Amino acid sequence: MTTSNENGRKGEQPAMRTPAIVSQQAWEEARQQLLVKEKALTRARDALAAERRRMPWMPVEKAYAFEGPAGNVSLRDLFDGRRQLIVYRAxxxxxxxxxxxxxxRGCSMVADQVAHVAHLNARDTTLVFVSRAPQADIARVKARMGWDMPWxxxxxxxxxxFGVDEWHGTNVFYRDGDRVFRTYFINNRGDEQMGGTWNYLDITPLGRQEAWEDSPEGYPQTPTYKWWNWHDSYVANAAPDQKWVEISDAGEAAFRNQPTNTKA
Incomplete structure (x- = not known):
């Protein structure tokens, strides 16, 4: 195997010690062995998210101020009318x-991973980034990099x-009327997993809000999959599209009829 070094010249690298080359049957057997561990990891991740939803809340008593595109705003304003707020310090x-x-570069890598925020908004959740740069600079860099999240x-x-003065980190808050509570915090390598809709929802106090989740009594939950939509088609308080309900029901039925050992 050859590769170009930093000066553009090609140099030899030691040969990679690749895994064994096997038949399709042997490959399927190896996949099934690994799938057992992957399923266990998924169940453990779900259990951890359920425990996270039961963490105690810390009241935020101090009034914090931010500057946004339209002027000065408070921490409560960052919720944009929703109950949950995720704040990444970039x-x-x-x-x-x-x-x-x-x-x-690291914070930019995180920003590049962020999925369309409409899906979080549909789950009563707002995601924002915060920094110490003036708004004019934030707007310029966002435009250059193609980032759309509120900043x-x-x-x-x-x-x-909130533990993000010298390092990046993600704080989660919940709004109950005029009261705001800090519910979770993750940083260091924990931030590597952030960006996807599911991972963001899994660190919130309400979770994904789907019927399969283990959540405290009275937490909002809707049928699994049924709230999903195109990111430009969410309508506040709208009932799920009936055609999509039928399609997702059919998909769930087909999945349930698969052999157990083939399900991810």
Missing amino acids: FLEPGVFGWPEHAC FTITDSFDAD
């Missing part, structure tokens, strides 16, 4: 490597108070 500010053309400027001690 490093985009003077002194950060890449400034002023870019945000931090606000930190103007006070929010970053220091």
